Amino acid sequence: MPDLSEYNAKRDPGKTPEPFGEVDGGAPTGDRFVVQEHHARRLHYDVRFERDGVLVCWAVPRGLPEQPGAPRLAVHTEDHPLEYLDFHGEIPAGEYGGGQMTIWDSGRYEAEKWSDREVAVTLHGERVSGRFVFFKPDRDDQDEKDWLVQRRKGDTAAPRRDAAAQSPRVAVGGRGLRLSNLDKELYPDVPKASVIDYYARAADTLLPHLAGRPLTLRRFPDGIAAPSFYEKNAGAKAPEWLRSVTLPTPGSSKGSATANFVVVEELATLVYLANLAVLELHVPQWRVDDEDRAQPPDELVFDLDPGEGQTVVDCARIAVRVRDLLAADGLVLSPKTSGSKGMQVTAAVRVDDPGRTSAYAKAVAEHLARETPRSVTAIMAKDRRRGKVFVDWSQNNTAKTTVAPYSLRARAAHGAPTVSTPLTWDEVEAAGDVRELTFSPADVLARIERHGDLYAAALGEGVTRPELPERPAGA
Secondary structure, three states, rough: OOOOOOOOOOOOOOOOOOOOOOOOOOOOOOEEEEEEEEEOOOOOEEEEEEEOEEEEEEEEEOOOOOOOOOOOEEEEEEEOHHHHHHEEEOOOOOOOEEEEEEEEEEEEEEEEEEEEOOOEEEEEEEEEEEEEEEEEOOOOOOOEEEEEEEEOOOOOOOOOOHHHHOOOEEEEEOEEEEEOOOOEEEEEEHHHHHHHHHHHHHHHHHHHHHHOOOOEEEEEEOOOOOOOOOEOOOOOOOOOOOOOEEEOOOOOOOOOEEOOOEOOOOHHHEEEEEEEEEEEEEEEEEEEOOOOOOOOOOEHHHHHHEOOOOOOHHHHHHHHHHHHHHOOOOOOOEEEOOOOEEEEHHHHHHOOOOOOHHHHHHHHHHHHHHHHOEEEEOOOHHHOOOEEEEEEEEEHHOOOOEEEEEEEEEEEEOEEEEEEEEEEEHHHOOOOHHHHHHHOOHHHHHHHHOOOOOOHHHOOOOOOOOOOOOOOOOO
């Protein structure tokens, strides 16, 4: 019988961020599963199956086997609440299971057999798919909780699927990658294959904006209509060739002192991330050098966020004012849509003090708010934004990130995903309708073909990268 009493007894809701719930006895048996990478006293992988209103769980120290062969240890643990399907975060040290928990994979499963001694399933995940059996060994000296897990011999992909078409092994820039579930819809009527195709075709233009920047990833394992999560860690099973850098994360909401960030510098990494259903790429305004040391910011950014009653067209008007104000200091701003509701404008700068960009940007935002208090605010509070555009200067904080140019967003418009899209200033000044500033992947690829990289000035290309003053000359 499903039972959460052991789970609840081991945890204090006042001390751990883990979900607490009840057995959902009225729910039909579901078919979801999750594999969580758990950095506790020892790294292991928690495999959880939705069953009879709870998650039935095994801890697998070495992870699910990649090939048929010798079985691996799988420790049967207590049932977990269904809410654990989406849980990721830091379990405080000293608490049961203390350590970092991230979602390594998730998807659907089919149960071929489910008994007290044997569970045979077929998994359809992003990283793992195939037929597995969890079973109790016939040994009197075996701990009751010690099971084994084995990938089935003669393993094939899931029924009703074409293994070659849906899990091809491809060579990308000399790297070998296994793609999976290419027909899974991540946007309405848009499969993962199309997401991978977009990022591969935009890579030459996108990669310079990602190079050296530790990424925060936003993953949508079951598409934009299902829960998503932000991920900073590359994960223990990331390819050896993938560049990552361990950096402090002060003020982390998860209590983590550091994170092992992905740094995207080649096409294969982009394809690898897209295959994990990473739709959004968020970057800081600074880079790491070749020795993984954080450098001072090299970009100044303003995030223009429309309040209630405002649109991206209103943001365009404010973007022009920011451009004109900063021209007195020799800054050349590049505009782009956020791909969501607002806009960003970015300039290449030189600073020695990491706090200089935030201070300068705040002075600009407050000046604009003083000039036109009825249309602009420099205050973050939601109730102060109604009918105004919020000029968010705080994105220059070195702990924060902004969506990268050419990144997909978790939104769809007019039957296609939206993209954070660089613009010409003529387009910004002429914009009169939201649709004029809404772009699909096909639109963006055509624009790259026609214009090249409209955001190149943010990289310092074709412009002088000025020393940023303490305060704007025009304010």
